[in-house]
Amino acid sequence: MMTTLAQSGFPEAMSSLTLFHYLFISAVMFTLGLIGFVTRRNLIVMFLCTEMMFQASGIALIAFSRFYLEYTGQVFVIFVLTVAAAEAAMALALVVLLFRRHETLDGSVWSLLKG
Amino acid sequence: MTSISPTLASMADTALHVGSAPAWVLAIPLLPMLAVVLNTFSAIFRVKTKLPAWITIACLAGSFLATAFAFMTLSGQTNVATGWKWFDLSWGAGQGQQFIADFGFYIDNLTLLWMLFVTGLATLIAVYASEYMEHDVGKGYTRFFVAFGLFVFSMTCLVMGDNMLMLYLGWEGVGLCSYLLIGYFYKKPAAVAAAKKAFIVNRIGDLGLAIGVMLTFVHFGTLEYAQLFQSEQLAGYIAAVLEGRAGDVPLMAQLIAVFLMIGAFGKSAQFPLYVWLPDAMEGPTPVSALIHAATMVTAGVYLIARMLPVFLLSEWALPVVAWVGTFTALLAATIGMAQFDIKRIMAYSTVSQLGYMFAGIAMLSSVGGVYHVVTHAFFKALLFLCCGAVMHGFAGQLDLRKLSGLWHMKGWRVVSVGMLVGCLNLAGVPFTAGFFSKDMIIAEAFVTPGYGYSLLGWTLLFTAGLTAYYTFRVFFRVFTGPVQYEPGDEHHGEDDHSHDHAQDDAHGHDGHSHEDHAHGHDHFHPHPPRFAINFVLATLSVLAVLAAGLYFVSPEKHGWVGDMLEESTAHNLYTADHSAAAMFLIDGDAHAAHDTHADAAHGEHAAHGSILGFNPHEVMYYISAIFGLTGIGLAAYLHGPRGMVSGFLGNRVEAGKCRMDAVAKAFDPIPRWAENKWYVDEFYHFLFVRPLWVVSYIFQTIDKLLVDGLVNLFGYLPRLLGRGAQPGQSGVLHGYALSMAGGVGVILFIVVLVTL
Numbered sequence: 001m002m003t004t005l006a007q008s009g010f011p012e013a014m015s016s017l018t019l020f021h022y023l024f025i026s027a028v029m030f031t032l033g034l035i036g037f038v039t040r041r042n043l044i045v046m047f048l049c050t051e052m053m054f055q056a057s058g059i060a061l062i063a064f065s066r067f068y069l070e071y072t073g074q075v076f077v078i079f080v081l082t083v084a085a086a087e088a089a090m091a092l093a094l095v096v097l098l099f100r101r102h103e104t105l106d107g108s109v110w111s112l113l114k115g
Numbered sequence: 116m117t118s119i120s121p122t123l124a125s126m127a128d129t130a131l132h133v134g135s136a137p138a139w140v141l142a143i144p145l146l147p148m149l150a151v152v153l154n155t156f157s158a159i160f161r162v163k164t165k166l167p168a169w170i171t172i173a174c175l176a177g178s179f180l181a182t183a184f185a186f187m188t189l190s191g192q193t194n195v196a197t198g199w200k201w202f203d204l205s206w207g208a209g210q211g212q213q214f215i216a217d218f219g220f221y222i223d224n225l226t227l228l229w230m231l232f233v234t235g236l237a238t239l240i241a242v243y244a245s246e247y248m249e250h251d252v253g254k255g256y257t258r259f260f261v262a263f264g265l266f267v268f269s270m271t272c273l274v275m276g277d278n279m280l281m282l283y284l285g286w287e288g289v290g291l292c293s294y295l296l297i298g299y300f301y302k303k304p305a306a307v308a309a310a311k312k313a314f315i316v317n318r319i320g321d322l323g324l325a326i327g328v329m330l331t332f333v334h335f336g337t338l339e340y341a342q343l344f345q346s347e348q349l350a351g352y353i354a355a356v357l358e359g360r361a362g363d364v365p366l367m368a369q370l371i372a373v374f375l376m377i378g379a380f381g382k383s384a385q386f387p388l389y390v391w392l393p394d395a396m397e398g399p400t401p402v403s404a405l406i407h408a409a410t411m412v413t414a415g416v417y418l419i420a421r422m423l424p425v426f427l428l429s430e431w432a433l434p435v436v437a438w439v440g441t442f443t444a445l446l447a448a449t450i451g452m453a454q455f456d457i458k459r460i461m462a463y464s465t466v467s468q469l470g471y472m473f474a475g476i477a478m479l480s481s482v483g484g485v486y487h488v489v490t491h492a493f494f495k496a497l498l499f500l501c502c503g504a505v506m507h508g509f510a511g512q513l514d515l516r517k518l519s520g521l522w523h524m525k526g527w528r529v530v531s532v533g534m535l536v537g538c539l540n541l542a543g544v545p546f547t548a549g550f551f552s553k554d555m556i557i558a559e560a561f562v563t564p565g566y567g568y569s570l571l572g573w574t575l576l577f578t579a580g581l582t583a584y585y586t587f588r589v590f591f592r593v594f595t596g597p598v599q600y601e602p603g604d605e606h607h608g609e610d611d612h613s614h615d616h617a618q619d620d621a622h623g624h625d626g627h628s629h630e631d632h633a634h635g636h637d638h639f640h641p642h643p644p645r646f647a648i649n650f651v652l653a654t655l656s657v658l659a660v661l662a663a664g665l666y667f668v669s670p671e672k673h674g675w676v677g678d679m680l681e682e683s684t685a686h687n688l689y690t691a692d693h694s695a696a697a698m699f700l701i702d703g704d705a706h707a708a709h710d711t712h713a714d715a716a717h718g719e720h721a722a723h724g725s726i727l728g729f730n731p732h733e734v735m736y737y738i739s740a741i742f743g744l745t746g747i748g749l750a751a752y753l754h755g756p757r758g759m760v761s762g763f764l765g766n767r768v769e770a771g772k773c774r775m776d777a778v779a780k781a782f783d784p785i786p787r788w789a790e791n792k793w794y795v796d797e798f799y800h801f802l803f804v805r806p807l808w809v810v811s812y813i814f815q816t817i818d819k820l821l822v823d824g825l826v827n828l829f830g831y832l833p834r835l836l837g838r839g840a841q842p843g844q845s846g847v848l849h850g851y852a853l854s855m856a857g858g859v860g861v862i863l864f865i866v867v868l869v870t871l
Contacts, residue, residue: 038852046848107848114846 022063029056043095043105047088054084133341136194136222142181143230144220144271147237150174150264154257163253167260168245175241175267179234186227191682193223195277195341202280211336221277221340225683228485228676229274229417232492233410237267239651240409243500244401246647247507259299259399266292266406273414279328279338282418286324286382289411290317296406297398309394316391320381324418327374331425334367344424344684352428364428372425372432375418379436383415383469386443390796393450393462400503403458408465408499409492416472416488420481420685433477434566440473441571441578446793448581453789456513457589458502464541465495467582474575475556478563481685483555486676490548490662494540497655501534504648505593508641512603515589519770520598520756526643531594533652536659538590542583543743545736548662550743553579554735555673561731572731576742583746588754591765592773596756599770602639753778 033052040046058077065073095105102109150171157167197219205213220226241263248259269288276282290313298310332338335346343349355363379385384392395407406412419426419436426432444467451463468491476484505521506513522531540549557579560572644652668675753775755765767773779786788794 034856038849038856041849110848111846113844115841115844 019063019067023060026056026060026063029053029059041106041108043098043107044092046107047091047095051084051088054080132193133345134192134194136185136189136196136220138196139181140185140189140194140196140220140222141198143178143185143234144268144275146174146178146181147264147267147271151261151268154261154264158257158261161253162257165245165249165252165256167257168241168248171260171264172238172241172245174264175234175238178267178271179231179238182227182230182234185222186231189222190224190227190679193221193341193682196220196222197277211333213336214332214338216278216280216338218281219277220271220275220281222275223683224679224681225417225420225485225685226275228489228679229413230271232489233270233274234267236409236492236496237263237270237405239654240401240405240496240500242647243404243503243651244399246645247401247503248399255299259296262292262295262299263402263405266296266411270410270414274417277340279331279340282421283324283328286378286414287321289406289414290314290321290382293317293395293402293406293411296402297395299399299402300397303397306397309391309397313391313395316388317381320378320388323374323377323381325378327371327378330367330371330374334365334371340421340684349424349428353424356427361430368425369429369432372422372429373435375422375425376432376436379415379418379473380439381415382418383412383473384443384466385415385470385473386439386446389443389447389466390799392466393459393792396456396458396462400458400499400506403462404496404499404503407462408495412465412469413472413488413492416469416476416484419473419476420485420680420683423476423481423685433479436477437474437560437565437568437571440470440475440477441574442470443467444470444474444578445574445581448578448585449789450792452581452585452588453786455515455790457515457593458499458506458513460515460585460589461495461498461502464498464582464585465491467578468495468541471553471556471575471578474571475559476685478556478559478565478568478571480556480559480563482673482677482680483552483559485680485685486665486674487549487552487556489665489676490540490552490659493655493659493662494537494549497533497652497659498537498541500648500652500655501530501537504530504644504652506603507648508643509600510602510604510639510641512601514603515592516771517599517601517603518593519596519600519767520594521600522594523598524641524643529649529652530644533656534590534594536656538586540659541586542747543579543739544583544747545740545743546663548659548665550736550739551663551666551674554739557739558731558735561735576739579739580742580746583743584750587747587750588775591750591754591756591767592770596767597769600639600641602641 030053033049033054033056036049036052037046040049058080061073061077061080065071065077098110099105150173153170153174154167157170197217199218200215201218202214202216204215207213241260244259244263248256251259266289269285269292271285272281273285273289276285294310294314297313298307300306328338331343335343335348337343337346352364352368355361381388392407392412396403398407426436447463447466447470451460451467454460454463468487472484472487472491474484475481475487502513505518508527509518512518521527540547543550543553557572557575560568560575665675666673669678672678672681752765754767754773757766757768765774791797
């Protein structure tokens with residue numbers, strides 16, 4: 001049921017974009033982030049990949065929010081962005097600390113949880 | 116039945132009229148509490164002066180003055196002063212469905228009598244302690260006086276409380292303070308052990324008291340004295356007993372007295388439970404004098420005196436008290452004869468004298484028992500304080516084999532005279548206070564009919580001789596003879612031995628044998644007591660002498676104490692003459708009771724027992740004087756110094772050697788057994804402590820194997836599971852990420868399958 005994204009008072013030019021497009025972009029971003037996270041070894045890149053997955057979910061939320069004319073989703077995304085900003089600072093600080101331990105950014109060096 | 120009706124009529128006359136006391140009597144208990152609060156603050160601000168002592172003395176003196184004023188204005192009446200509602204519960208309107216216990220005070224003559232000597236002696240002993248404890252200023256000084264004040268407060272609750280719950284509160288409070296003060300030198304293992312022993316042994320007695328209090332409530336429906344002694348139920352029982360129908364009193368009412376008796380035995384150190392008191396001498400001497408000689412240990416006597424109407428209900432309680440008291444008196448006296456530590460001798464003497472008090476009150480001579488409490492409080496406090504002064508001056512030396520001739524030493528005259536006064540009183544030398552009070556008890560044993568009471572009388576007489584012997588053994592050994600001394604190893608646990616050089620010297624010579632010092636010590640200088648101690652000793656000596664005068668106040672009522680007790684429950688309120696009440700103790704034969712009572716109504720002592728055909732009340736003065744003086748003579752012969760009284764006395768020329776040594780050798784094992792306290796402690800250890808250890812060991816094993824095992828099993832199971840799942844954890848970050856992604860993929864796949 002791929003109806004138009006704009007249900008009322010939306011500019012005509014944009015009306016050809018449907019919910020499907022947004023969700024598709026979101027899914028692609030998420031998948032790319034996931035693949036990046038699994039395949040790369042560099043901690044900073046892995047962290048960037050998680051951010052990408054994060055924002056993919058944000059896009060999906062905003063799209064649904066607009067589609068259902070329900071603003072909760074957008075508010076939620078603002079919160080998520082705030083948290084993500086704080087978390088980015090902490091994650092980078094962690095990366096710096098981890099780097100100091102082993103003088104490398106390779107994530108596979110860390111295997112302390114091995115049973 | 117003619118003889119009964121006047122008794123019942125007199126009962127109606129003597130029914131209690133309870134008024135309400137003015138509010139200022141609350142100052143008597145609250146002033147010691149104020150001292151506790153103020154001293155707590157001095158502890159918080161770490162006061163390094165003698166301030167805590169002055170606070171305590173001032174508050175206790177105020178309390179004493181309030182008591183004296185109460186005595187002047189309120190004696191002869193029964194008044195109740197209520198502070199506030201403490202417990203007020205009800206679960207119905209009927210009798211026994213309301214539980215009321217006020218924080219209130221019951222002021223009658225018995226209370227006033229007790230409070231007079233409690234607060235008076237507490238004040239004097241606080242003055243004494245201000246000097247005695249001065250080596251601890253800034254350390255334990257404040258702690259000492261906090262516990263001291265708390266003790267006096269608890270004692271006022273015990274003695275003045277207007278219900279049995281207040282009595283119980285005070286009872287536990289004095290027990291706590293006793294524990295705290297015995298363990299005052301808490302770095303010394305012996306003191307800690309003694310404190311624990313006192314607490315635990317007292318617990319056994321306290322259980323009896325608690326059950327007694329509960330039974331009183333269950334049976335009479337009230338714990339308040341005023342209601343209890345006015346209740347028709349109690350009056351009915353008493354009437355039944357007087358008419359020789361003792362069997363009509365329900366078993367429950369009779370059991371109350373039995374349980375209260377167990378409580379009294381614990382607190383007042385009577386036979387099976389006396390073992391804690393001699394060990395309690397580990398506490399500082401002022402504590403021994405106040406708590407473990409003069410006041411707290413007489414709480415049991417107070418309990419029986421207060422509850423005498425209830426005790427009269429039981430056929431067994433009072434006779435058992437009489438027998439146990441007499442046996443304790445004899446046992447403790449024999450142990451005291453063989454001890455060498457003078458403070459311990461005084462401790463056993465206290466146990467022994469408490470036995471006299473119990474015997475006296477149980478033989479229905481509440482006057483004799485209570486009079487002995489009063490006189491004993493003064494002279495025994497005096498004796499303890501003298502021992503304390505010796506201990507203080509000779510760096511903790513208490514062994515009578517190592518001290519001699521204090522009478523001839525400079526600065527020790529007040530102590531020596533005080534000791535002599537105390538010893539004369541304790542030995543019952545004619546015309547001393549101890550003589551009159553002890554005679555009253557012993558004479559009563561021959562007067563009151565009961566199971567073998569005249570045997571008890573002879574035992575008490577014999578014990579009086581032993582008492583005179585061991586008392587003067589101490590006096591002749593320590594205070595007369597050649598001047599010889601050696602210091603003890605100052606055993607104040609917290610003392611750092613720096614307050615004077617005497618203790619340093621004492622320690623410096625610990626390694627030497629005793630003989631090296633038999634002729635005085637080169638470096639050790641005993642320090643005689645200064646003003647505070649001497650002042651207290653002199654005051655107490657005067658008071659101990661004056662206490663004899665109480666006997667001559669209103670002699671028709673057996674002295675001032677009899678006069679006081681007449682208006683209280685300790686008086687045989689319900690009997691014109693005690694023989695009627697005593698009769699039921701034998702066989703409850705109504706006929707005999709009537710006859711005796713009728714006789715008693717005619718001639719005062721017509722129905723009395725006799726001793727060797729004489730009236731005990733008259734000849735007892737001479738008989739007990741003979742026993743007492745014989746004891747003193749024996750002590751003089753065996754322990755006295757050479758040359759005193761033209762060579763009649765002993766031949767002791769050295770501190771450690773006297774004629775007694777040969778005698779002790781001749782009777783060999785017996786003095787040794789007595790010195791080892793007849794091995795009662797070891798017996799208790801074998802009978803109670805050891806089995807408890809075994810049982811607790813078994814329980815510990817069960818706890819370890821079963822309870823701990825179960826708990827450990829529940830801890831072990833998850834660990835086992837974890838170990839099984841352990842290989843799944845690679846620790847590689849990407850592995851976890853992949854498995855998460857895979858998991859999401861699987862869930863998506865299932866969702867798609869389901870929705871399509």
